[in-house]
Amino acid sequence: MDLGAYAQIEDIDKYLNENNIHLNIPRLRGYRLMKQEEEIEYDNATGLHYVLEDMLTSYPRWAYNGCHAYTRRTKAARKKYLIYNDDGIAVDLNWHLVHGKNRKRAKFLIKQHRRAVKKQYDTFNKYVGKDNILYVHARIGGQNWTFFNANKTVAKQPWFIEKVDDCFDSTYCDIYVDLTKAK
Numbered sequence: 001m002d003l004g005a006y007a008q009i010e011d012i013d014k015y016l017n018e019n020n021i022h023l024n025i026p027r028l029r030g031y032r033l034m035k036q037e038e039e040i041e042y043d044n045a046t047g048l049h050y051v052l053e054d055m056l057t058s059y060p061r062w063a064y065n066g067c068h069a070y071t072r073r074t075k076a077a078r079k080k081y082l083i084y085n086d087d088g089i090a091v092d093l094n095w096h097l098v099h100g101k102n103r104k105r106a107k108f109l110i111k112q113h114r115r116a117v118k119k120q121y122d123t124f125n126k127y128v129g130k131d132n133i134l135y136v137h138a139r140i141g142g143q144n145w146t147f148f149n150a151n152k153t154v155a156k157q158p159w160f161i162e163k164v165d166d167c168f169d170s171t172y173c174d175i176y177v178d179l180t181k182a183k
Helices: 009-018 048-057 072-081 100-127 143-147
Strands: 028-033 082-084 090-093 133-138 160-165 173-178
Touching (some): 100 133, 100 160
Antiparallel strands (some): 082 090
16 A cells, blocks of 8 residues: 555545546545656565565465465574565575475566566656646556456546556556546
8 A cells, every 4th residue: 555645635635626626436545646756766676575475474385376374384484585684674585495396486476576566666757747647546456457347437537547556465556647638
């Protein structure tokens, strides 16, 4: 969840109402006016600890989208397989301990995560500083996009520019709106 966008809901709702702009976006969680934003710097390690922790706490271990178990065994696995920085955040794997399918799966998940982060940051940075562009954070990412029929209710609107799923929680997405077309 984007707490910065969440904190601006009341102010931007007021701005939209004053300008007679009505966006019908289900499960709205926040806004940002892109003219007020600054670029976000992409780093290969951004959010990597989520992926690493996820792989080691999933059951069975190294599973893709498995259920999660936090036990003594997962605590020991995190201690064994993860490399931490001074702040206690996992920054890499002890690759010499990861072999076969697990190594292949770990590389795939890390690569997939880095692509998602880069795509989300590049999309955000593309609109930074632009007038009349509104960033909308909503809980209709991933399968929710289909469930809430957003292809018809959101994507077909004249104000819709593009959307990108949140790289840290794919149930959320960032939607970019052209305010000049949203009257």
